[in-house]
Amino acid sequence: MTSNEQIAALKKPTVVSAEEWERAWQAMLVKEKEHTRARDALAAARRTMPWLAVEKEYSFEGPQGKVTLLDLFEGRRQLVLYRAFYDPGVYGWPDHACVGCSLGADQVSHLAHLHARDTTLAYASRGSQENIARLKQRMGWERIPWYTITDDFDKDFGVDQWHGHNVFFRDENDRVFRTYFTNNRGDEALGTVWSYLDLTPLGRQEKWEESPAGYPQTETYKWWRWHDAYGNEDKKWSNVVDNATVILKL
Known part of the structure; x- marks a missing residue:
């Protein structure tokens, strides 16, 4: 907690009248709207990125046994897959996952809203399913599907040394494509429905969005x-x- 001495030493902003404060807020609002529009434009640009076909077969362990990358979609069209560090040797093991990955898991909102947009969120780590199940229960993360990596998936998709979100799309023939990737500070603000959907090739699927012709929108x-x-x-x-x-x- 910040001490009174630290607060007293701060160089605080000017205290103004309600009218002056309103003017300052209106000026800030203009900048915030510019930021919102820029964020929307960035998400639109993601939706036009080229795709990379996933030709290699990958295997994971889930609560019911062996599954494929395609299985992780749970029948939906889009998959956001986070590589969380809950592995032997990670700080906190086996009682905890990585501190940063754990903070991220705490931020995850209710998954029903993502599912309504044909999107699945899942986590993957090197920890065993037994340990993952215990961790999820202890930390209140039961809703998050969490799989065990059993092959070179993490190395092939840039998440063997550091955390990251890979985004995949399943087409009409069940072919899987990598459509986006973010890590480092790109991960830190993720957790809300909108933050995840803005990473996906279909986006929020609302009519105001700038998307390629034929994309589903409501x-x-x-x-x-x-x-x-x-x-x-x-x-x-x-x-x-x-x-x-x-x-x-x-």
Whole structure:
């Protein structure tokens, strides 16, 4: 906790009137909107990146035994796969995973919202399924699918020495493609539904997005549900969105 002495030593900003504060906030809001637009443009650029075909077969261990990379999609179209360091020799082993990877797991929001956008999030480590199951229960990460790497997957996809998120797409013929990769500070802000979807080739799949022709897109906000209510049409919510008196600006 920051001490009173440290706070007293800070060079604090000027204290102003409510009117001056409002003007300063409005000026900051302009910059924040520019940042939002730039972030949207960056996500749009990701959606036009070329894909890399995954030709090699990879094997993982899951709670029910051996699985393939294709199995990790759980039947969905997109997969965001995080390489978490829960391996022998990692600081904290076997009681804990890597401190940074653990902080990231704590940030993961409810997966039902990603699933509604045809996207699966999963973790992979070198730890055994027995240890992973114990760790997930202890840390409250039961919802996150977490697999054991058994071959060269981590080396082949740039995550044998450091953490990282690889994004994959499964096409109509069940061919798998690598579409994006981020690590280092690119990982630190991930965890929300939007942060993951913005990495994927299909994006948020809302009509305001700039995406290649033919990409699936639905009306903004209308697909949202309570996390235990997906799969059911909600006409009342659609009416709320249509008749909202407060316009939600993108």
